[in-house]
Amino acid sequence: MPKLLISDKNAKIFSHPQLEAAGMEAGNFFRLKPADLIRLPQGSRLFNLPHRIPVGLDPKTARSVNIDGYRAAAAFLPPGYTVTYNSAYKETAGHKILPLYSYAACAFQKGDIYVAGIRVDRDKRHDQKFTDMRLVKKNARIYKKIFRMNRLIPHLERCALVYGCPNAQNFFLSQYEAPLPTSPKCNATCAGCISYQPAPEICPSQPRINFIPTPSEISDLALYHIKNIKDAIVSFGQGCEGEPLMAAGIIESAIRLIRRKTGKGVINMNTNASRPTMLARLFDAGLDSVRVSMNSARAVYYKRYYRPTGYTFGDVTRSIKIAKSKAKFVSLNYLTMPGFTDIKDEVRALKELVGNYRVDMIQWRNLNYDPLLYFRKLKLRVAPSELIGVRETIESIRKEFPQLKIGYFNPRVIASPHR
Secondary structure: OOEEEEEOOOOOEEEEEEEEOEEEEOOEEEEOOHHHEEEOOOOOEEEEEOOEEEEEEOOOOOOEEEOOOOEEEEEEOOOOEEEOOEEOEEEOOOOOOOOOOOOEOEEEEOOEEEEEEEEOOOOOOOOHHHOOHHHHHHHHHHHHHHOOOOOHHHHHHHHHHOOOOHHHHHHHOOOOEEEOOOOOOOOEOOOOOOOOOOOOOOOOOOOOOOOOOOHHHHHHHHHHHHHHOOOOEEEEOOOOOOOHHHHHHHHHHHHHHHHHHOOOOEEEEEEOOOOHHHHHHHHHHOOOEEEEEEOOOOHHHHHHHHOEOOOOHHHHHHHHHHHHHOOOEEEEEEEEOOOOOOEHHHHHHHHHHHHHHOOOEEEEEEOOOOHHHHHHHHOOOOOHHHEOOHHHHHHHHHHHOOOOEEEOOOOOOOOOOOO
16 A cells, blocks of 8 residues: 655655555545555656644554644645645644645655546646747747837836746647736635735735736737737736726726737636626627636635635626627636545536536646635545545446536637537
């Protein structure tokens, strides 16, 4: 059986000689079987978690064992992989909120490190081994000469070189998906927002854009990207901005400028889908697809995480309904957390949403947030009997909806089975 990985205070990670590896869901501990694990993917990161003691399993009794004096080890998986079990640990006095990452359980077997995860997308667009950073830097200098007065270029250069945004890097490499950040404002205060955190104990991953670009600034970049690559996609709603629908008027004008020049390329929006009327106008202007973010298909838990202002979960589902009425492609950016996503009632609600609204795709993206704090935010206790497993959840959805696309990235060629 896989052995538990633990860390000392010097960040040296090693396997425990006796204890088996455990995974955690909502504070419950489970034995990690070989079938639950995949080899640590290239591009992963290993963490040690201060003030969190590791928990393993006694191989004879299967009971959980706390390992005092050591730290829990965890893995952060690269894009395309979804975490199925969190690292197993218990918090101790003095623990602080974990940074905005996901924390996969990891183990040692067959002479190598394995993690609790599943690959949901084989697209290589965010794979760093295919990213030539020297070329990114070179092209950023060239683009600043081509677009001398465009404020988005230095913003995206900073995203690419300082914060490591793969979409910004791909823009400067003229490949895959180009970001079109637009909105400094948001009408939600998500607990795990990566661009804005009012509480000082949580550090955002990257700062939010501090200006609203003009329609011409947006369209010039989009047209350049669409012109230079096959099957191009350009997207509003990036990690470095708020909610794009808060700048819907500017975006509508930009889309019309783009579509006046070309019918090629996919224009996508990553959004909380909070303003159905404004979204309908964007579809009429030429928006092709939306990726709707949600942590839950149930209104009560959506509200406790997103903390929306001026809209409800009903507005989100109305936006999806409008999108499908206009034959647009709809993905769910389904923020996945072991112990919540695989609750039987949550799985049931998700299946109802997919079936009732004819969703085209689910992107099984990891919710980058402190695992135990998440359940405190949701005011939720979960018993082991309520869970079916994240891997099993994904397979169940796949089996019940064979036409549904399963993945991690926005598709560059959209073809809705419901059109």
